[in-house]
Amino acid sequence: MTSPDPISAFLTAWLPGHSIGEPAFVLLAAVIAGLARGFSGFGGALIFIPLAGAATSPQMASGLLLVIDWVMTLGMLPQGWRRANRRDVFTMLAGAIIGVPAGAAMLSLMPSVTLRWIISAVVVCLLVFLISGWRYHGRPKTWLTVGVGAIAGLFGGAAQMSGPPIVAYWLGGAIERKTVRANLILYFALASVLSATSYIIGGILTLDVLLIALIAGPAYGIGLFFGSRMFGIASETTFRRICFVLIGAAAIIGLPLLDGLRP
DSSP states (O other): OOOOOHHHHHHHHHSTTSOTHHHHHHHHHHHHHHHHHHHHSOOHHHHHHHHHHHHSOHHHHHHHHHHHHHHHHGGGHHHHHHHSOHHHHHHHHHHHHHHHHHHHHHHHHSOHHHHHHHHHHHHHHHHHHHHHTOOOOSOOOHHHHHHHHHHHHHHHHHHSOOHHHHHHHHHTSSSOHHHHHHHHHHHHHHHHHHHHHHHHHTTOSOHHHHHHHHHHHHHHHHHHHHHHHHTTSSOHHHHHHHHHHHHHHHHHHTSGGGGGGOO
């Protein structure tokens, strides 16, 4: 009998109870999601959650992306704090305080198979929304900002997919692009604290999640690095279409119907 290769032995020792195929599929999902995020600036969660959720569970996939994204963007927080419109960000967070725990409760209490059907359906809906290119073009209003924050918080707590509603709301309005970027950095950093708290209470953020994050995080970072270097090879329109295809494929691959074809 041949002895297992060092990588397999390492993964088995760190991830008792999991087959080698599961973390390998998670690593692949992390690289693809990082590539998409790196060369287009969006789509990471819409790709990673269905794929990683199919290999492990939606709970573990959401916890993983929370940890990975938080680590990857932590260095951007000081600049985001200085340049953001903190009033708008904290108004958005007021809605997220309601939405995030509600989404995390869904993630914690609903059966994994049901969640995967819902996540794939939400990914398809958000994909259609992204393809439409719709943006809110008015000035931010307090009640609307809180409402968008609640919806984004619900998506974020349930599957770390809070980006599309917020980007559509802030990016098309009468706000400078630099301020929008800073707002997003600060919002996601603070919303991650809400998600982490809710995930700990719900038993989602576990030792297994942290262990897998140690190997999935670098894979995601590699994807980000090469994805950002790929930007400029083709037009932005081409890259966006590639991302749309990847998101759609992830939604299909993440369906429970295809479980027999995955590790």
